């Protein structure tokens with residue numbers, strides 16, 4: 001696709017909304033103000049399992065400013081839209097306050113509404129709850145014998161197999177059988193989850209931090225048993241979501257219910273402390289990897305068994321084995337997923353759900369196998385590349401994994417630097433190590449609609465694009481502005497983009513790395529329809545500018561809608577983005593502290609709509625991967641079954657100083673099988689396999705293979721040297 005204007009697609013232009021954000025003028029959902037706005041504070045359970053036997057609200061009710069205290073005893077009746085244990089669904093929220101049962105520590109068991117936030121919080125602390133407590137199950141190790149096979153793992157088959165794993169292992173010249181653990185991690189977008197609910201008669205407007213507007217509308221309508229037309233959701237800016245905002249969570253139900261019961265607009269903002277129990281998390285995954293290869297490095301067997309946990313109210317499992325099923329060719333494969341139920345909140349989608357932990361296991365195991373074989377780990381990946389998806393025999397729509405590895409190796413100077421002997425390079429007290437990994441993430445493409453309005457003033461034409469798509473901080477405004485500028489041949493300064501309102505045409509929302517491809521194609525369709533309509537009205541087939549067409553048709557305004565959706569051909573292919581990572585770490589000999597010195601990421605993700613925002617996505621993903629590798633870990637206290645990591649003082653995310661130098665390269669690619677604009681997603685590719693590359697580099701530096709994330713100084717020191 002040729003770029004017509006300097007601000008069209010493929011140009012590294014800055015964010016359209018950047019200035020507004022810097023000036024504090026981009027309104028997030030918690031920043032809408034209303035006269036008469038009341039504030040709600042959730043009340044959380046202080047047991048992990050059991051039921052409420054009594055609630056004493058008398059002291060709280062007496063407090064100044066308190067408007068209402070809602071518990072299961074007086075809550076509105078809500079429909080269980082999610083079907084509770086219906087496996088897994090992007091749909092709903094578990095309706096809160098419907099029973100006295102408690103399923104995990106920190107569950108919302110009530111809500112206080114008051115004139116001010118402070119009054120609501122103070123009163124919430126005065127409520128006395130008595131429980132009949134059951135023995136809780138929160139310890140992963142103690143309940144391994146209760147695991148079962150779920151029907152699905154995040155919508156995918158729980159188990160797949162072909163060939164004979166054992167036979168493949170038996171014929172291998174080199175094999176490994178190792179187990180990795182990735183801990184519970186939490187999303188923590190900068191913007192806290194929030195809702196402001198405003199009822200007018202039977203209609204409700206929800207200013208909500210959500211990734212998926214249409215899904216939020218449906219959820220509210222179903223849960224509150226009202227027509228969808230009576231629900232409006234507004235979310236012009238979202239300060240990060242990472243999967244935690246795919247659904248409205250229980251706080252949203254509480255806020256909407258509270259607003260209805262007090263007859264005033266109500267705001268409920270989840271506190272950072274509550275973010276550890278109210279919005280989901282990434283589950284602890286235990287992954288056994290069995291790999292075998294012949295002496296030339298051809299994989300003869302790939303086994304990947306994941307054990308994880310869900311809650312007692314919903315079933316969710318990350319598909320850790322997803323990438324293992326499709327990345328390398330092997331005649332023998334067995335991939336399984338198992339679950340146990342624990343008295344913890346329901347785990348949820350979290351950035352690259354499945355691939356983020358799964359790639360740590362697969363790409364660490366590939367490194368361990370390369371070590372056994374005495375082979376360059378980059379060459380082992382290249383050796384086992386395939387252009388056909390081994391899990392379904394479909395060709396990949398495009399796959400440049402080998403190119404990613406070769407380009408990354410060159411940029412990193414891998415051939416000169418690589419030395420398989422741990423401890424090969426020392427600088428003062430630092431042991432230097434190199435590591436690499438390959439990565440892949442599905443590039444879905446979903447039905448997406450948009451509307452464009454052209455206005456002419458003399459010879460000047462401006463365009464306004466509307467879609468309910470969200471910008472979760474990733475650059476949606478910008479890439480859609482560029483798409484409109486490109487398709488209508490306008491300058492982007494004459495294009496306005498409006499997002500995140502359910503009265504706009506429906507998009508699939510932001511998630512699963514489908515946003516850019518889906519929204520951009522939908523927006524382009526609207527623009528193409530506008531041009532076609534103009535040609536008809538101007539009675540011409542000529543390729544005139546939109547200004548010329550509008551003049552010829554004597555038009556001052558025209559609105560067109562458009563919808564893009566995958567064709568049947570899409571299903572004939574496996575559509576994935578691919579990447580390769582190379583990194584250099586320095587490990588302190590005495591303390592075990594790991595310092596990231598240099599990271600090279602190469603991605604092949606179809607047409608890059610905007611290299612600047614795409615680069616931002618990738619470095620954001622790498623930063624997450626560094627957190628996953630080195631610092632992030634949510635800890636459950638065994639006696640009470642509660643999360644004890646409850647703030648950024650004890651849940652550590654990387655800061656600039658933790659990152660080192662990061663180079664990002666995009667491999668030229670336009671994938672017109674994936675969609676008409678040739679775009680594939682990168683939102684989740686960025687985090688995938690980052691932790692493996694770092695862990696592999698730590699091994700290369702020290703000879704210590706830390707198989708349990710995060711790789712803390714303590715683990716580095718206490719892990720034995722094995723090479």
Ligand code: MOS
Nearest residue numbers: 242243351511512
């Ligand atoms: Mo993503 S975990 O689908 O936001």
